[in-house]
Amino acid sequence: MSTIIEILSLFSFRDVVNVFCIISILYVIKFYILYFTRTNSLPGPFPLPLVGNLFQILLFAGDISKWALHCQEKYGDVWETYIGTAKIVWLARADLIEKLMNSSRNSNYFHRTWENHGYEMLGFSSSGIVFNRNKTTWAFNRKMFAQAVGSSIFTDPVIEWIQTVFVEMERYLLDLGFDEKEFNFAEWAPRLFTDMLFSMTMDKYACTMAMLYNSHNPLKLAPYPEEIVAESDAFVKALHTHFRSLKYFRFTPEIIRKKTPFGRKKAKEYLDNLVWLRSVLINIIQEKKKKIMNTDEPVKLKPDLMTLLAAVNTPKDMTKKLESIVEPPLTDEEIGNCFMDITTAGIDSSSNLICSIIYCIIIHPEVKKRLRAELDTVLGTDPTRLISYEDLNKLEYTKAVIQEVSRLHPVTPFTSRLPDKDDVIGGYPIKGGELIFVSIIGIQVNPKHWPDPKEFNPDRFLKQSGSMKNEFPMFGGGLRICPGRHLAMTEMKIIIAMIFRKFDPELATPDTKPKYKYEALIRCHELMLRFKKRIE
Numbered sequence: 001m002s003t004i005i006e007i008l009s010l011f012s013f014r015d016v017v018n019v020f021c022i023i024s025i026l027y028v029i030k031f032y033i034l035y036f037t038r039t040n041s042l043p044g045p046f047p048l049p050l051v052g053n054l055f056q057i058l059l060f061a062g063d064i065s066k067w068a069l070h071c072q073e074k075y076g077d078v079w080e081t082y083i084g085t086a087k088i089v090w091l092a093r094a095d096l097i098e099k100l101m102n103s104s105r106n107s108n109y110f111h112r113t114w115e116n117h118g119y120e121m122l123g124f125s126s127s128g129i130v131f132n133r134n135k136t137t138w139a140f141n142r143k144m145f146a147q148a149v150g151s152s153i154f155t156d157p158v159i160e161w162i163q164t165v166f167v168e169m170e171r172y173l174l175d176l177g178f179d180e181k182e183f184n185f186a187e188w189a190p191r192l193f194t195d196m197l198f199s200m201t202m203d204k205y206a207c208t209m210a211m212l213y214n215s216h217n218p219l220k221l222a223p224y225p226e227e228i229v230a231e232s233d234a235f236v237k238a239l240h241t242h243f244r245s246l247k248y249f250r251f252t253p254e255i256i257r258k259k260t261p262f263g264r265k266k267a268k269e270y271l272d273n274l275v276w277l278r279s280v281l282i283n284i285i286q287e288k289k290k291k292i293m294n295t296d297e298p299v300k301l302k303p304d305l306m307t308l309l310a311a312v313n314t315p316k317d318m319t320k321k322l323e324s325i326v327e328p329p330l331t332d333e334e335i336g337n338c339f340m341d342i343t344t345a346g347i348d349s350s351s352n353l354i355c356s357i358i359y360c361i362i363i364h365p366e367v368k369k370r371l372r373a374e375l376d377t378v379l380g381t382d383p384t385r386l387i388s389y390e391d392l393n394k395l396e397y398t399k400a401v402i403q404e405v406s407r408l409h410p411v412t413p414f415t416s417r418l419p420d421k422d423d424v425i426g427g428y429p430i431k432g433g434e435l436i437f438v439s440i441i442g443i444q445v446n447p448k449h450w451p452d453p454k455e456f457n458p459d460r461f462l463k464q465s466g467s468m469k470n471e472f473p474m475f476g477g478g479l480r481i482c483p484g485r486h487l488a489m490t491e492m493k494i495i496i497a498m499i500f501r502k503f504d505p506e507l508a509t510p511d512t513k514p515k516y517k518y519e520a521l522i523r524c525h526e527l528m529l530r531f532k533k534r535i536e
């Protein structure tokens, strides 16, 4: 150390500045030599050294989806951008993503992004679904998840769970006078989906709506025992800390996480939180396993997702015939990671989409009228009648409305793929290891696929014939297509039906608009409404 200080003392401040300037100039020269001599160049915005094109996103207030649409308009359906020195190829046309959205197990496009040491530390790189980079364990976990979510023993009670949780929200809203007073629906939506997900995955109360209600009405608390509320509160808070930790581990360079006191402290806090969360989950899973072991009639157990996953591939499997069981059961850790994947991927996307759907229906009275007519025809005029699975299949216009809102306002505007090896896409050479962004929003408003793409017209989904999977990739596609898509559509249909058959939500003021923020997905953080009761 003292030798370094002695050497440094031989230089004046001016010398240090000069050396810094020379190194910077050499770096800039090298950056642009590489940029201008790059092979397989594509059109795209001009990058700056070190930051690449990141600074241009600031011109769009950090909203990458608006920036991507701007780039598409300027450069066409294929363009390139840079994060630092890393090139990213963008694709915004259905035929261009065909290879990426191929479901073959040998696909060149299994990985969604680069390897991340942070996720490895968290234990998600080879377990669970969303961040799993190991094809074998990913395929196994995903197959078990799809088997449980898709089994009829799960899908039937899910419809009841969703309705029960919605009725609870309805009670709180009416109790708080939100049929007359304006309130921020965007505050309630994530709680509605959290509570729903907790009941369908674990048969437990998350009580997040109850807590919001209590914060508005401390004199008349929601009817849950205090210890249940406190227990759920601790668990939900830990889950939120876990969501923040995913961002931290993804974006904070390893050197900061490991070598700086602040970085180390933060990483430890997050890891301790995850250890606690996992231990709670494992206790819950083991309780479920005990119940399964102690019964001769597993079909009589409450078929929440965790119970189904805990029994999968055991002699008490409720999702398939025993003679077809050849694989091992899921470990407790795998079940816990699947639960965290479901909450990570399933709460925010659904709750943000529901805000956009309600807003679009309100501002299109003719759409609301047709939607209501369909609800009344299929469900009848008694708003307390339980909705059944058969009813849902008949709600074609409602489904078209949900799809049209998702087309114009996708909550997940992009997904990505990392090719394992070199390829050619639409005539453009692509290098292995070069990240590809699929602009879901760009494809869904591309005039080559959608006439009058900016017009809100649910009928276009009723008229669609043939396959349009790559023209409407709201749930991604191929190997890594969203495995929760059917559940998500079920949730949306039921909630829209429950709202609009009984209520007539109105905007707080005629010019009220939802406020969105881009945070990996498009998050609605304000939608001021009144939940007026339906009169006609």
Ligand code: HEM
Binding pocket: 112, 129, 130, 131, 142, 341, 342, 345, 346, 347, 349, 350, 353, 411, 412, 414, 415, 416, 473, 474, 475, 476, 477, 478, 479, 480, 481, 482, 483, 484, 485, 487, 488
């Ligand atoms: C409206 C609601 C939802 C939307 C718009 C949505 C959209 C998406 C998209 C675009 C992807 C990436 C697909 C790809 O890269 O090709 C994805 C992945 C995923 N989604 Fe969803 N999703 C929704 C709801 C849900 C729900 C309710 C669940 C769980 C119950 C879920 C679980 C997952 C999982 C586990 C993945 C990762 C799949 C993998 O990596 O293999 N999603 N979702």
